[in-house]
Amino acid sequence: MTQPPYARIAGELRRRIQSGELGPGDRVPSTRAITQRWGVAMATATKALTTLRQEGLVRAVPGVGTVVADTAPTTRSDASPAKDPAVRTRIVHAAIALADAEGTAGLTMRRVAAELGMPTMSLYRHVANKEQLIGLMVDAAFAGEPLPTRPPEGWRARLELSAAIQRRLYRAHPWLAPALNLSRPLLAPHGMRHIEWALAALDGLGLDADTRMHAAVTLFGYVRGQAIDAEPEARATRSSGITGEQWMAAQQDRMAALLAQGRLPHFASAAGEAALSSTSLYEFGLACLLDGIAARITTVRPPVTAN
Template identity: 65%
Template structure:
């Protein structure tokens, strides 16, 4: 008698079940969405829905509003999860490093699991043994990037110098990794230890200067947001410079005739009156705004540093 072929949804569910039971997908990790299942396994949306429903009935996954489907805190299996090994950590670090290299040179949009697998010369499915999704991979990349510029153990003595140093280090990171600013989201922040360290640094710098906790937190997050906001166009600029062969300054010089046409007809008198050859580079604008921000914070400082 011919053995009955396993239904597609059952085959996919068995694969995900194995990853959960082995510990490759841990409690709280996101499992592929129905859309991701249709794309990865080439099945219909109804089949993908049956996969998640089957795993849910077994108590292996649960739906979390605003997040998606994640591995349940207590998987319905008596088999012990495989603990992470040193080799697992090394492989994950290699994956993250390769992903960062792709994003640095080609942009974050170019980073797909298939592209990454080709770079590492492995199968795309093998990557999911170490990262549960592309979203988790980007989180790991962001944390690794912020970890490249550690804050000094002995900070400058003055609160303002400490915040200026933090801003400078963040800016350098965004310049090194143009994709990083766009990957951050302050409405739904990435809870990465190396990023939180900058917030903690700013909070510590402002402690003891007459500011309440709410003001200190707003100041710290505003500083982080300010630098990120200036850096968010870096990836686009990097791509435009690569495509056009012109730097931002060269592009502006090429627009001089058009700018004169817009301004010299008298439609924008204030703009025309203040038009100069001032340096309006990203660095110049960053430093100007940072100084204004810290000047404003100075007016709230009531206890001078010792």
């Protein structure tokens, strides 16, 4: 029985994939390329690729096209593992370096590949897309400064240490805080260890599980929120050449004119005495947050005695 055109095209591409001629991550002919090569209609070309997709041999990559799936079988004896951990680590570290320097807006698979001297399509053998890459970057960033194996004494000191480490990470990687989203959290194991650390610190203090979880996530969200402006500030500094401090200094005359109108008397009075900075705002907010947790504690943990 004569095969329909879409089946013959799918069969030819299937053979090339299974023989290893097309390896995981390699791009397969587009629908337009299929119509031109085999002289078939667009609907036939689409059906051929749909057949391969249903068989799990290919997958669509936004902005790239249809590529051979990582799980596609191959008989090529020299084929490399589709997800070599060492190669993936190099990709992630290169992406972090780019994001540290320029933010994530211009971070693309093509740009990362260029930094590594690799074909763009080869990256897709190790990382599915930009979304997965950013998730791996987030986890690697948190892994770069792990929590200590021996925590300090006292729940408050433990939470302060976790917050300090997070803040240092956000300062070192301005893109990190915006990459996180508490509404749709990334499953980043090294980042989640900060939640685990906080839960352990609050255990045995008379707080129920719901309160402890809310406290742990609120602390995580507070530190992230304090750092959320880091990337826009870095981007503004790069584009304008003016630092945040320089920008604030340039607004002093306008601020003085506004306050001189007398419509904001309390603001004007307090502004004359207050000394606001990113550090003072962070420390004040953190102290208030921890004071609020302390007010809910009903059990005093007995001190640890040496043997």
